[in-house]
Amino acid sequence: MRDKDLYARILGIKSPWQVSGVELALSEGEVTVHVEQEEGVQHWCPTCGEVSPGYDSRKRKWRHLDTCQYKTILVADVPRVKCK
Numbered sequence: 001m002r003d004k005d006l007y008a009r010i011l012g013i014k015s016p017w018q019v020s021g022v023e024l025a026l027s028e029g030e031v032t033v034h035v036e037q038e039e040g041v042q043h044w045c046p047t048c049g050e051v052s053p054g055y056d057s058r059k060r061k062w063r064h065l066d067t068c069q070y071k072t073i074l075v076a077d078v079p080r081v082k083c084k
């Protein structure tokens, strides 16, 4: 099993999101998991639930629960949508 698949399983990352990369910083005791949306995915407004066009995205980071004692950081470009 590849590291991306492993982390997708451990962290419960499911379609339309996927793990695009895993970086292990052994000396810092830290693993960074990059998550991205699959191509051609539609975006929904989080307020009203309507399918809405995306207009940009922002890189966000979250601390996840540790995996195997490694501080685990999720990084993703979170899409922003334009809703009427």
Ligand SMILES: [Zn+2]
Residues within 6 Å of the ligand: 045, 046, 047, 048, 049, 050, 083, 084
């Ligand atoms: Zn809306």
